[in-house]
Amino acid sequence: xxxxxxxxxxxxxxxxxxxxxxxxxxxxxxxxxxxxxxxxxxxxxxxxxxxxxxxxxxxxxxxxxxxxxxxxxxxxxxxxxxxxxxxxxxxxxxxxxxxxxxxxxxxxxxxxxxxxxxxxxxxxxxxxxxxxxxxxxxxxxxxxxxxxxxxxxxxxxxxxxxxxxxxxxxxxxxxxxxxxxxxxxxxxxxxxxxxxxxxxxxxxxxxxxxxxxxxxxxxxxxxxxxxxxxxxxxxxxxxxxxxxxxxxxxxxxxxxxxxxxxxxxxxxxxxxxxxxxxxxxxxxxxxxxxxxxxxxxxxxxxxxxxxxxxxxxxxxxxxxxxxxxxxxxxxxxxxxxxxxxxxxxxxxxxxxxxxxxxxxxxxxxxxxxxxxxxxxxxxxxxxxxxxxxxxxxxxxxxxxxx
Amino acid sequence: xxxxxxxxxxxxxxxxxxxxxxxxxxxxxxxxxxxxxxxxxxxxxxxxxxxxxxxxxxxxxxxxxxxxxxxxxxxxxxxxxxxxxxxxxxxxxxxxxxxxxxxxxxxxxxxxxxxxxxxxxxxxxxxxxxxxxxxxxxxxxxxxxxxxxxxxxxxxxxxxxxxxxxxxxxxxxxxxxxxxxxxxxxxxxxxxxxxxxxxxxxxxxxxxxxxxxxxxx
Numbered sequence: 001x002x003x004x005x006x007x008x009x010x011x012x013x014x015x016x017x018x019x020x021x022x023x024x025x026x027x028x029x030x031x032x033x034x035x036x037x038x039x040x041x042x043x044x045x046x047x048x049x050x051x052x053x054x055x056x057x058x059x060x061x062x063x064x065x066x067x068x069x070x071x072x073x074x075x076x077x078x079x080x081x082x083x084x085x086x087x088x089x090x091x092x093x094x095x096x097x098x099x100x101x102x103x104x105x106x107x108x109x110x111x112x113x114x115x116x117x118x119x120x121x122x123x124x125x126x127x128x129x130x131x132x133x134x135x136x137x138x139x140x141x142x143x144x145x146x147x148x149x150x151x152x153x154x155x156x157x158x159x160x161x162x163x164x165x166x167x168x169x170x171x172x173x174x175x176x177x178x179x180x181x182x183x184x185x186x187x188x189x190x191x192x193x194x195x196x197x198x199x200x201x202x203x204x205x206x207x208x209x210x211x212x213x214x215x216x217x218x219x220x221x222x223x224x225x226x227x228x229x230x231x232x233x234x235x236x237x238x239x240x241x242x243x244x245x246x247x248x249x250x251x252x253x254x255x256x257x258x259x260x261x262x263x264x265x266x267x268x269x270x271x272x273x274x275x276x277x278x279x280x281x282x283x284x285x286x287x288x289x290x291x292x293x294x295x296x297x298x299x300x301x302x303x304x305x306x307x308x309x310x311x312x313x314x315x316x317x318x319x320x321x322x323x324x325x326x327x328x329x330x331x332x333x334x335x336x337x338x339x340x341x342x343x344x345x346x347x348x349x350x351x352x353x354x355x356x357x358x359x360x361x362x363x364x365x366x367x368x369x370x371x372x373x374x375x376x377x378x379x380x381x382x383x384x385x386x387x388x389x390x391x392x393x394x395x396x397x398x399x400x401x402x
Numbered sequence: 403x404x405x406x407x408x409x410x411x412x413x414x415x416x417x418x419x420x421x422x423x424x425x426x427x428x429x430x431x432x433x434x435x436x437x438x439x440x441x442x443x444x445x446x447x448x449x450x451x452x453x454x455x456x457x458x459x460x461x462x463x464x465x466x467x468x469x470x471x472x473x474x475x476x477x478x479x480x481x482x483x484x485x486x487x488x489x490x491x492x493x494x495x496x497x498x499x500x501x502x503x504x505x506x507x508x509x510x511x512x513x514x515x516x517x518x519x520x521x522x523x524x525x526x527x528x529x530x531x532x533x534x535x536x537x538x539x540x541x542x543x544x545x546x547x548x549x550x551x552x553x554x555x556x557x558x559x560x561x562x563x564x565x566x567x568x569x570x571x572x573x574x575x576x577x578x579x580x581x582x583x584x585x586x587x588x589x590x591x592x593x594x595x596x597x598x599x600x601x602x603x604x605x606x607x608x609x610x611x612x613x614x615x616x617x618x619x
Binding site: 181184185188189190191192193194195196197198199200202203204207211214217218221224225228 | 416418419421422423425426428429430460485487488508509510511512513515
């Protein structure tokens, strides 16, 4: 929309004939009116001629103003300045005529100058308006572009986070897969020996006569292999718990704030409003910062996921901390999700129990072991309206053994 | 136990599994020999009897599937029962295609293994009988003299004694004597029996060249 203002437009008629015609008819009108007035009042003056000059200059430009001045001067001189009805001027009336001619010229010039000035002013104003419109449009365009870019960046960021989460999940799953294969082999060997020995023992016992010596050897093998299997399990456990948990002073509110910042993106993506209700002046607890952080992340992500199908009510995740009693700090994560089915209530903390399509069923189980290792408890309650609350209680500083 | 009693070979690197399997097999009265690796198994002496092999897929030196291939290449046809910690589908398919009798995933029930072993031994017994008969036949054929082998071949091709005599440049009577000895040595009950034996032997023996009538007699 590029509108450029034209040159200052005064709206004076283009045709010279029209301009002269206008001056002529105005002066004629002035003459008629003056004559008419003079029949009533003896000295009428030349007010109508001034008006005609003014109007001509105003409506038809300076050129026609000058024509009107000359015509007026001629008319006045012919009709009103003695000797009347002649173009001669008597000596005593010369100053009057000159005064009239000069003043009408000034009136004409002033009128056309005013008109010109006004036109220029209008032009300047229009020009300014156009410029302002142009700049505004440009700004609006840039603004729209920026908004578009921002939305695009946000989408890209979300896609990136999703891809990252997917990658993490896949990595975790394939690592788990490799580990599971290795564990299953290690455990299957002794189990195979146990089952086969048990069957062999039965066979030897039911032979005629029963071969007690072979049966005994088989049972011996069963006992040995049972121990071997449990050794395998013990080694695996030892492998995973090799890292001795840190024992440091932990401010639980600080931890919650850190975690809330961490999962902000996930919450936003799932249109979940996260609210924190943290009690002031909570005493410190003693424990492993990273492990406790993982527990809170896990509980919050579980809550968010529990609300992924909720559409008929706000998706609200509340995390709160409070003093449960002088010895315990309580942390609760409340969601407005689908809640826990009554039949699942007893199993949610079991390893490998999951209600999610792609869950491993390890989250709550691990969280519970972590909290218990800190001398605390983790449990779930059903909310009075929707969803559930997962909460844990941790002993405060003076009851922990650093 | 006799030399020809069926025998089960077990190859598993896990001593406990190996011993348990051995004990189970022994409980049904079968002969059993166990090895910790394919190498040991190939190095050991195998008695001539119907047999089968219980083989772990995952072995330290060469995998069970490799051993299966090696045995097949070496012309040792012994039915194989695979046992494995965890079997994936391609592995199972490969083993079964190569002629495995059964593919058991650990831990398996004893009866499953014993049933598979019985099936494998029954299968191998037929093959073993066939092999034993052929061996016996070969031994009988090898006991014939060169002239007797010639006579046998010509008899089998349907010639009469007289024709054979002409062919070999000797009398009908001599041929008759040779023929009697061939029947005796081959334990043939009739001419038809003898022809049948020769047909079975034919692919595996070198037929002597026709010597023709001895020159100058």
